[in-house]
Structures are given as structure tokens and as C-alpha cells.
Amino acid sequence: MNKFDGIKEYQFHDYDIKNNKGKDLNKKLINLNELKNMIDFKDGMTFSFHHHLRNGDGVANIMFDLIKELNLKDITIVASSIFPVHANMVELIKNKNITKVYTAYMSGPVADCISQGYLKDGVYMHSHGARARLIMEKEVNIDVAFIASPCVDQESNINGSEGKSSCGVLGYAYADALMANKVVAVTDNIVNKVADIEIDGNNVDYVIKVEQIGDPKGIVSGTTQITKDPLGLLIAEYAAVVIEHSGLLKDGFSFQTGAGGISLAVADELMKIMQANNIKGSFASGGITGYLVKMLEANLFERLEDVQCFDLEATSSIVRNKNHLKMSASHYANPYDKTNIVKDLDVVILGATEIDLNYNVNVTTASNGVIMGGSGGHSDTAAGAKLAIIVSKLVSSRLSVVKDKVTTITTPGESIDVLVTEYGVAINPKHKELIEKLKKETNLKIRTIEELYEIAISLTNKPQPIKLSDEKVGILEYRDGTLLDYLYKVK
């Protein structure tokens, strides 16, 4: 009887990985030449790296040099994000050294090169939470993980928040350290004992000491800044009014916001409202900026859940504040991780490159189809939060953010609850009660998204649809691995 055949089996998601590679640093400390002898580098392997050093990263380039020197072919790269600093990948992609890429975000020459169709087996773009899922569930097997490590101690423990190349936290690298076949820590700072173990030495195979793992100027920015644009500030004010009247802003409130100028302005507005009403939130999460640190230190949240530090104030806070906690990407946003915190979010503030009449959001491609971003935590937090709010100027550089159809779906519209623009607020029509409540209690201009679209079109004229080629260069996977959209070749 085969009537029950063909149903995909449940996968256990229990992530209690017990690696035990020993802890003695002296047995692991080697140089790059020795590494070539220790690991049997071969064509077809999968390498990973993380992006906590952002556009100052020097470690991925060590890996790219190795691929080039050994002339490895058909390499898959699993990168949490790819920045302009990783431009050395372009040559390797064109020469078929690297033929497949997984990433949650990319911008710069590598993104352009992939959009132009050079990557033989295509790019798989996903969210930060999905990356943790892919690795923890062994959907992707990493042969060698290269972990840029701001600090390593005598027990080979790794910490991200000590030393000249501190990046604060290594949240995206935990999965790689737990699951990769070989884990290579690259560091410029060896100490007796790390103040805080982020990655346990038992998970580390080799440690390579270099002069400098990255350029401090590119690793963290000085301070992320609130927008100075009066329209942006107005949008932030509107968004704060929405939150204030959503019924969610009360003791225990949980919040996430990105590092965009308008998003930060929302946090600043929110801070005033919480202080005036004596509201104490539970946590703020995500990539952490100085504004959230300020809210923590003003006692407006019990704790910060930090997967990635965006600025100097965050990297210094994580050392100073004991309720500024480090978390893994799996704990942050892996839909199969029972402890994931995005599901506990009340409100998330997000940006959009495009949003369409079904509330689908694109933050992955420009209107011409070129890759210039990616989900990061966008679709994770939008799915988890009770209220996912998009803040954006309706019209910018004579372009409307609202489209009849987005070029690429990064986050499905059903996850998006509110769009706040300078011309008014559109609320996903499924929230009938919220619409009535905001109409009754506030002076906000509540409009349908169709009305906002009409306003924008009247100001900008309807854009000519851009014809993309039908040659696929990649796919966009949703959090659970299902297909959201394709990425197409551009000229």
C-alpha cells in the first residue's frame, strides 16, 4: 500500500551539536601555507564566510586568494552578505572558480557581475534566518568555514568584541562554526582568555594569525545617523503615531528597527513617547545601533538582543552593558528554531525599495532588475512581528516607491501591515479594526495603497515597464526554503 507515499518527512531541528575538537590553541595555530597541507582543498568544495566586518572585511579576500592560487573550480560560497570590498570574487566567478553563491544580501561589483549572468550555477538569495536554517538543517554542507575573529584565546575560544578589529558580535557565524566540516578562525588578536566566549574553542579546527583581519574604518561606522530630511522626519512622526495607537505600545513592548535614517528617527520618536508614558519594553533586537543603546540605557527596554553591531556605540555597549546580549542568527530568526525571537516581536520598522498594491516588498533589486541589496532580516522580522511597518518616501528622485507590481518579491505582502509615507498611511486591508481605530483616534491621513499609488503616479507619471530578459541568474527563497521569485539577467 503506497497511498501515503510522497510526503516530505519531518526534519528534526534539535541543534545541540556536540563538536569536540579539543581546545588547546597551540595545537591549532598554523600559517596559511600549513593550512594548504592540513586541508585537502578540492574542486567542488563549499566555503563560507560572515560579514560582521562589513565593508572592512579582509578575511574573505584571504579565502579568495587561496581559491585563485590553488585554481579550485566549481566552488560554492555561502556568505552571510557580500559587500563592495569583496570585488575579488568577480574574477573568480568569471573564471568559473566560483560557480554558486548563497547570500542574504549583496551590493557592489559582485552583485553586478551576478546580475549580468556570469555565475554559472546561479545565486540563492535568502533571509538571515533562512541562512541559519540552511546550515543548521544541513541543506547546505559547508566544507570549510573561514571565521574572521577579532579575538581568540589560548583555548581557541572566539570573541567578536575585543581587539582592534572588534565588530561587537558574531551572530551570523555561529551556525558555520557549529556545522562546517572544518572551521578556520582567522585573527589578528590572540589573548590569554577572552572576556566572553562567543564561539567555543571545541568548534575550531585551525587558527591563523594575520597582521590585520580588516580595516577598522570599514568595520563599523562612527555613529549611524537619523535622517535630517524634514519629510523623513515627518514620516517617522506618523509611524510613531501608528505605533502609539496600535495597542501594542505598553509594558513588555518589543521592537526592532533597521539602521536607515527614517527608521532611526522612528526609534527617536518612540523613545519620547515611552518616556512620557513611563512604558518599559521587554527587548529590542536585530542589528543594533546607538539609538537602541540609548533606549536601553534610559531603561526603556529590559534587554537588547544583538545579532550584529551597526556602529561604534553598539560595539562599545555590548562590552559595557550586561543586558546587551549577543545572539546567533538561528536564535534571531531561524523559523525552525523554537527559541527564535522574531516571533516575539511586536513592531518592526523596515524600508522598501518598492512596494506593490498587494503589499509585496522588494529590497533586493533596482527597478531594472540589478541586484543591489537583499532580505537580510526583512522577511524574517516582517513575518514574526505583530506589526510590520514600512517607512518610505512615496516619491523619491521622481520615482514612486509604490508600484503596481514589484520587480522582485523579497517579502510577501501578507507579512506587511502598514506603509507610512509623507502623503499618508496605508494599512493592509486585513486590519479592519486598526484602520477604524486610527481614523477615530488620530489625525493621520489614512489612505488605501491604491490611493497612494494614484498620488505618486500623478506626480511622477507612470514608469515604463522595464523588460527583463527571461534568463534566470538566481532565485529568491522564502524563510522555509520555498520559492518566492526569480532573479533575471540584465544587460
Place this chain on the structure above:
Amino acid sequence: MNKFDGIKEYQFHDYDIKNNKGKDLNKKLINLNELKNMIDFKDGMTFSFHHHLRNGDGVANIMFDLIKELNLKDITIVASSIFPVHANMVELIKNKNITKVYTAYMSGPVADCISQGYLKDGVYMHSHGARARLIMEKEVNIDVAFIASPCVDQESNINGSEGKSSCGVLGYAYADALMANKVVAVTDNIVNKVADIEIDGNNVDYVIKVEQIGDPKGIVSGTTQITKDPLGLLIAEYAAVVIEHSGLLKDGFSFQTGAGGISLAVADELMKIMQANNIKGSFASGGITGYLVKMLEANLFERLEDVQCFDLEATSSIVRNKNHLKMSASHYANPYDKTNIVKDLDVVILGATEIDLNYNVNVTTASNGVIMGGSGGHSDTAAGAKLAIIVSKLVSSRLSVVKDKVTTITTPGESIDVLVTEYGVAINPKHKELIEKLKKETNLKIRTIEELYEIAISLTNKPQPIKLSDEKVGILEYRDGTLLDYLYKVK
């Protein structure tokens, strides 16, 4: 280029269904004979019913009579649960009138008959949340839903909490009403205007008036009762200590417990602790009993989220207390429903027929493989809650609840966090911090689950493994539709 083929597409889960069948009751009120003319009943159709009238249900039997009278063949039944009162199904199953069944729970003659292999195309067992998913996502298409309706008004609106057959709430029937091709409300109580619209008249096609939709004695029990067994009370006390020291019991605490005698005793213990420490929780959820009503009225929770009333005190509270809220099964536990509340649970107290060394729980079959229960909300709440606690006597009727391997996996072990027994408390080893905390702060006997197993085996001797046949009679699906386990034919 077909390199991206074969990936399952993302399904949009936006459930804003706009049925509009008109509201005028007079146009819909027909008798059973007229129904046979109005609906083109055919072989191969799918019918659904809900179990809010529990073992007092009289409506499913009307449907079974219809199947028998028309001698319909190859009918699929989508039932939220099946009770002994539904014994009329047995004949229909044996005669191949009914050949396939979906349900979240079953006990009694129908369960026995299916375990014996009589159901031609097998049974699909799932959780309450998965049933909502199956229906809302159109994975199962219902031709005709029969909705037992304690009250219908002149606009064909349905309410579950008025009239002689009140069952309090109709949470499991909402999905059927929204998605079925034809919706037949069967009622014994027509009023001018319902006090509370649970199912909007726009979703109703036909209304049939009968003398009595069920037996009030079977619909709700008088009061669900705390265990009187001193060992059960001891277990409840231990469980309350675990909760108290879990770090979760603070303002905003959310809680669910079943209606079992030990589970209710945990609620009672918890009540004392919350009162003594002046803790105000956010919500309690699930099937609601008088004990949770008592906690609501003692102001220990802001609200109750009720998908199903278990007793008279719950059905009367839902009329009286405006913060005793009705919810749909989708809002309760559908993993694809963004608003699902199980993901917001701090603690859930659950039972187990068997639990194994990997913490997998069986509440579906007896050790001989016979179906005698089902997940209900077990795997939903265990997956959602931060702390899923199993309370059970370790040894009962000379049988150990801990097995080396469960007969059937209802809830995967990764979702289960704690097992509390009279011989001590076992904690899933992934919770290292909790284990240390409880060892330090409490007098609880913290043991490994292997130790509890050894204790039980020394008291009961090792049971002989029971050989099941390898003929499959059904499957157990996880919340997301993946395969958890099979159900096998018994002799």
C-alpha cells in the same frame, strides 16, 4: 536553464476571504429533504464537521444518515475530532461509503475500526493548528461543511454560546465556514439577533432547524476536576516550582494547560504563586476550563484566548467576561497564520501517553498501536511555547510512561522541554542553564530522562516490545504537513 527547477513555490497565506452569500435567513431556511435537492450530493465528496458538541454531538450523525440514505461512496470526512458518539461512522467505513478521514483526535469505535484497517484510503491525523492550515491553504477542499450551531439569527449569523445546546465557542468551525464550497448550519435555536457573531451569515448557504443538535449532558461536563491523587498533586507542585524558577513567571506571563487532572492542579498551584507575588499575566489560551476562568476573574491574566470551552464554567464565563475572547483555530495555532498565538506562549502544560529518551511524545496510540487520542493542540503548543512541560506519573498501572522509543510520534522531542514525574524532573539537555538554575535554586530531584527510565524499569520490568503489523492504516502529519510517523494495523 532549468537549474532552479523543483523547488516548491511559496504559498500566500493571506486569509481575508470575502464570501458573500447574502444574510437573509428566510432565503436559507430549509429542511433536510430540501437540502438533498439543493446540493448535488455525489460519490467522492468531502464533508466536514466540528467537535465542539463533543460526546453530545447530534449533527455529525445527521450527516452520516444522509451518506447512508443516499448510499454515497468514497466520501472523505474532515472532522476536527471524533468521539464515541460518532460510532455510526463504523458501518459507513466498513461499507466503503467513507474511505478517507482527516482528524486531530479520535477515540472510541471509529478509532478502533480504523486501527483494524477498515478505512480504505487511510486516516490523516494532524494537530488543531494543522487542520486550520489544511483548510485555509486549500490543501483539503471541503464540498459541504455541516456546522452544529447553538444559535442562528435572522441574518444567518451563528453563535456558539447561546441556547440550550451552548458549547461556548466554535473556534474549530471558522475555517470550514470560510472555505467550504457549501456551508450548512444545523441549529435548534433561532433568535432575532445573536449577542455575538462568531460565524458571519455571509458565509452560510443553508440553515436547517432540528429539535435538538445534541445532548447537553455530553456537550460540556459540569466542572473539570483537579486530580485527587496525592502523587498527581505532588507532580503538579513540582511543575509549579519549575515554572516559578524558569525566569518566565513575571508580568506578561502567558500560559496554557489542558483539562487533565494533573494539568489543572498545576494551574491551581500557579494561581497561588502568582497571587503571592502579585504577578499579572497577559493571556491564558486553548481549551478553557473553570480554573482558567477563576484566574481571569482573580485578575491574574489580562485575557483568555478560547478556541473551545471544556466545561460549564467556561461556557458561562464567555458570555459574562468581556476579556474572555473567542478565537479561531487558525488564530490559535495555524503555523502559517501570522497572528497565531501559540508562538507567544511562555509555558504550556501537557500530558503524555508515552515519552521516549529523545523526549518524543505519543498521545495518539496505546502501546499496542491502537489509536486512542491524537495531537489536538499538543504539537502546536509544544512547538510554540518557550517551555513545554509534560506532567505524568512515571509509573501507572505497572507501566512506565518513559519508553526507549514511543509507539507513535505525536510531538517531536525537540519541542518538549521538561518532564515532571513523581520520581523527579527531567529537562531536555539542550537547556543547560535551566538545569543548573533548578539544581541551585530548588530542592527538585533533577534527573536525566535515562535515569527516570531506569527507575521505572526497575519497578515495572522492561515491557516486551509489541510487534505491530507493517500494514499502514494512516499517517501522522506534523504542523507543516511533513510526515512524522505512520499508524499501523492492529489485530
